Amino acid sequence: MHTDLVAALDIGGTKIAGALVDRGGRILVRAQRPTPARQDGDTVMRAVEEVIGELIASPLWSRADAVGIGSAGPVDASTGTVSPVNVPGWRDYPLVARVRAVTGGLPVELIGDGVAITAAEHWQGAARGHDNALCMVVSTGVGGGLVLDGRLHAGPTGNAGHIGHISVDLDGDPCPCGARGCVERIASGPHIARRALEAGWRPGPDGDTSAAAVAAAARAGDPVAVASFERAAQALAAGIAATATLVEIDIAVIGGGVGKAGDVLFTPLRKSLADYATLSFVQRLTVVPARMGTDAGLVGAAAAVLGRRADAAAAGV
Amino acid sequence: MHTDLVAALDIGGTKIAGALVDRGGRILVRAQRPTPARQDGDTVMRAVEEVIGELIASPLWSRADAVGIGSAGPVDASTGTVSPVNVPGWRDYPLVARVRAVTGGLPVELIGDGVAITAAEHWQGAARGHDNALCMVVSTGVGGGLVLDGRLHAGPTGNAGHIGHISVDLDGDPCPCGARGCVERIASGPHIARRALEAGWRPGPDGDTSAAAVAAAARAGDPVAVASFERAAQALAAGIAATATLVEIDIAVIGGGVGKAGDVLFTPLRKSLADYATLSFVQRLTVVPARMGTDAGLVGAAAAVLGRRADAAAAGV
Numbered sequence A, B: 001m002h003t004d005l006v007a008a009l010d011i012g013g014t015k016i017a018g019a020l021v022d023r024g025g026r027i028l029v030r031a032q033r034p035t036p037a038r039q040d041g042d043t044v045m046r047a048v049e050e051v052i053g054e055l056i057a058s059p060l061w062s063r064a065d066a067v068g069i070g071s072a073g074p075v076d077a078s079t080g081t082v083s084p085v086n087v088p089g090w091r092d093y094p095l096v097a098r099v100r101a102v103t104g105g106l107p108v109e110l111i112g113d114g115v116a117i118t119a120a121e122h123w124q125g126a127a128r129g130h131d132n133a134l135c136m137v138v139s140t141g142v143g144g145g146l147v148l149d150g151r152l153h154a155g156p157t158g159n160a161g162h163i164g165h166i167s168v169d170l171d172g173d174p175c176p177c178g179a180r181g182c183v184e185r186i187a188s189g190p191h192i193a194r195r196a197l198e199a200g201w202r203p204g205p206d207g208d209t210s211a212a213a214v215a216a217a218a219r220a221g222d223p224v225a226v227a228s229f230e231r232a233a234q235a236l237a238a239g240i241a242a243t244a245t246l247v248e249i250d251i252a253v254i255g256g257g258v259g260k261a262g263d264v265l266f267t268p269l270r271k272s273l274a275d276y277a278t279l280s281f282v283q284r285l286t287v288v289p290a291r292m293g294t295d296a297g298l299v300g301a302a303a304a305v306l307g308r309r310a311d312a313a314a315a316g317v
Helices: A039-054 A095-102 A113-124 A183-187 A189-198 A209-219 A225-248 A263-276 A295-315 B039-054 B095-102 B115-122 B183-186 B188-199 B211-221 B221-248 B261-277 B297-315
Strands: A005-011 A016-022 A026-034 A065-071 A110-113 A132-137 A142-150 A151-153 A253-256 A286-289 B005-011 B017-024 B028-035 B062-073 B109-111 B131-138 B142-148 B151-153 B251-255 B287-289
Touching: A005 A039, A005 A113, A005 B095, A016 A039, A026 B261, A039 A095, A065 A132, A065 A295, A065 B297, A095 A110, A110 A113, A110 A295, A110 B115, A113 A132, A113 A142, A113 A151, A113 B261, A132 A225, A142 A183, A142 A225, A151 A295, A151 B151, A183 A225, A183 B017, A189 A209, A189 A225, A189 B039, A225 A253, A225 B221, A253 A263, A253 B028, A253 B183, A263 B261, A286 B109, A286 B142, A295 B142, B005 B115, B005 B297, B017 B039, B017 B297, B039 B095, B062 B095, B062 B115, B062 B297, B095 B109, B109 B115, B109 B297, B115 B131, B115 B142, B115 B151, B115 B297, B131 B188, B131 B221, B142 B183, B142 B221, B151 B261, B151 B297, B183 B188, B183 B221, B188 B211, B188 B221, B221 B251, B221 B261, B251 B261, B261 B287
Parallel strands: A005 A065, A065 A110, A132 A253, A253 A286, B005 B062, B062 B109, B131 B251, B251 B287
Antiparallel strands: A005 A016, A016 A026, A132 A142, A142 A151, B005 B017, B017 B028, B131 B142, B142 B151
């Protein structure tokens, strides 16, 4: 049988998306369900099964020979389980075994959602052509993933690149993860908005207190809004510089809602990066906005499977 | 001709060591010179040439078919040049080309000294059997290297693992590197001693104000000395946790003079690590003292060459 497609799943706290993807990264069939995030684990799994069921119903399904899953984390690729923070019904949930059962035993590759986004940006987006890259999502949370030596570095459990929870302020504010001064605790959208409000910024007549509203105020010259983005940029710069210093990346790609703020974020970010990325071998580091859209998670999950297969072929497996 | 040895060079600010090393990591021939660190570049190179000359004079030289160099950094493996902070006469110095010329055109592999130590600990020391490890030297400075997916991760320029210059305190004290709050700025031996002295600790009758003397005072219960080690441990923990969160390591190995302080360092370090390594996939992380002795740099430089050759063989090159 001719198998030239892979199935991809993108599992988040809001939606569960599925697709059949070809070797060029084109999405040929799609399915989607809202995530019943507050319900029990089996109910969440039924939503996943409905998505997969739609894909199986496609005449193209017989051409798919593997499944890639990008899931909200933490995940554990070594055990095939997931424990997404925003899906409390899934704790050490055996997602890989369940998906394998539903798909008639197809091989399943599990990675974290930050790693999936990274695979997509490396394959088709802003990190294309870069052998050493950090890709980030700066939004309600801060996630990420790494490409090292030209290949996705997912780590043994599929969580590598978790830059949102590295501490850049060891005496800083407590983070829900248990540590202090994490990048996410300073640079996420909600914290950009919180800091602006605490410093006296007030929303317009529409009452919008999102980070996007703070970004609009910053573009209009509001100094408190500008300062809140500068602080976020400083934390992102310290985290990106730390990553470059540890593993030698030459590009950092920033997506997510905060990543869309444009110059309000990128101008102070590039300035702060010069302050923290000081050693000779990290000074060439550039930082750019993400290019992939909302399909990044699906495309990346497919890329992870295809990349693993290419590695196996290269190793003669 | 039977070639079963490699030549290794360990180039630091104090000494230049060379050796012929066999595939088991045994040192068969040694040579050493003090580093004329304050003299011009050619004078430093002459000391390297003398070390190599002694190796060439050995009847075993004909069995060596490659050279591994671990050098004080920064290095640039991509251009074959070095710019060691403590050897001002060498700036973008073409060390690889010079060594190749002196050795009759043997292939030369260049890595940073932290990467070399890591190669040695992974081959024969405390990181043996671990596929994902951070190895550190905590001494006058703080350096390190990474093993990822079972292989040394030197990075494109040979400097990866430079944990001493990641910021864990983004508003902290200025570091000579230009950034603020670097791990080295808090956790190096001189800063452990400085902090103790500033807080009122006084040396004994021998006047010894080294970190080793502070460690002895801490072991005797001096609360100021204890506190200075606790602060160093906190910074190391934040840096190690950041590394684990970014690339998924399961062991951190700590060598160097400060690493020899024993429980005075490791007890607060393990406690702080629990505070910063909070995500599920990094909680299994352990931290242990280094096992390799003063030959680690030479053994690691040899390991880097042998490992590269093994990779090439596996890839069918």
